[in-house]
Amino acid sequence: MASGDARRDCREAGRDGGAVQHAAHLHLTFRDGGAYAYGRWGNPTWSALEEALGLLEGGRALVFGSGQAALAAVLETLPVGATVLLPSTAYLGTRGLLADLATRQRLRPRAVDVTDTTAVLAAVPGAHMLWVESPTNPLLGIADLGTLLSAARQQGIPSVVDNTFARPLLQQPLQMGATAVVHSATKYIGGHSDLLCGAVVTRDEGLRSDLHARRTLHGGVAGTMEAWLALRGLRTLSLRLDRAQQNARILAERLAAHTEVTTTHYPGLPIHPGHDLAARQMAGPGAMISFELDGAAAADALVGRLRLVVGGTSLGGVESTIDSRDRARRGHLARPRPGLSPG
Secondary structure: OHHHHHHHHHHHHHHOOOOOOOOOOOOOEOOOOOOOOEOOOOOHHHHHHHHHHHHHHOOEEEEEOOHHHHHHHHHHOOOOOEEEEEEOOOOHHHHHHHHHHHHOOOEEEEEEOOOOHHHHHHHOOOOOEEEEEOOOOOOOOOOOHHHHHHHHHHHOOOEEEEOOOOHHHHOOHHHHOOOEEEEEOOOOOOOOOOOOOEEEEEOOHHHHHHHHHHHHHHOOOOOHHHHHHHHHHHOOHHHHHHHHHHHHHHHHHHHHHOOOOOEEEOOOOOOOOOHHHHHHHOOOOOOOEEEEOOOHHHHHHHHHHOOOOEEOOOOOOOOOEEEOHHHHOOOOOOOOOOEEEOO
């Protein structure tokens, strides 16, 4: 879908001698009467990225300055005291923000194992939002999205899926009934470890309008160059994803057979408890691997010995990275186990 639009844009641009790619619009002030009025309210480069992401996810997108800004904007739509049902194993930024909001009685997070469908269904009544990751960060648990999102819809509460690990090429939660999808475009969408950017995609025009207003008022806007780089990265997402998945499968098989690895988490392995479910609801198992060694010291030592794989806190770039989450997140809310991200 995206590649077809890109080819069409190239043909149309060629007719009048225009550029074959969208240019970065480095403008803050616009003339009265046009589609844009001020740089914090809108930008042609944001619009181009939003259109592309919206087409891929099957909704309408809004870009933010980071994935954290995107998820914060979604949570901000909830009333004071609302209960947010979230994965017990989830992105540290999500858990950290909700923990901070809880200390001020702004929101009430309630953690549940999203891979336990029965437990989630029992917890949905009384919640004001269902927040799901699948695969989860960092242990790559697989949630039954169709069942969980349907339950949230039946209860009349919004459901949000963090689709950063899967990307829209592997699963499209809006088609399964999600109210909104959030992305850290910093990761696979950008793909080159050189930008911060986030996005929310939804089919709910009222929610999108609300999020747009919050983005404008709270200032969580994306930089023009960052949005342009994310748009550029999106053009090669399919190729990068294919190669990364090939690498991940080989690495996961080798890790699972290694005597010093106690557990390997990768949905592409038949031994993964969510393997069959992932095969049904995803177009591929993804390129993230999480594995466990005998303690944090062993994980730290491994990261320090590697030469080809880069030790660092991020994922989704063209380079392969590894992160001992205990070392990288000391002092934070939780300390998940080692994860490997093949580039």
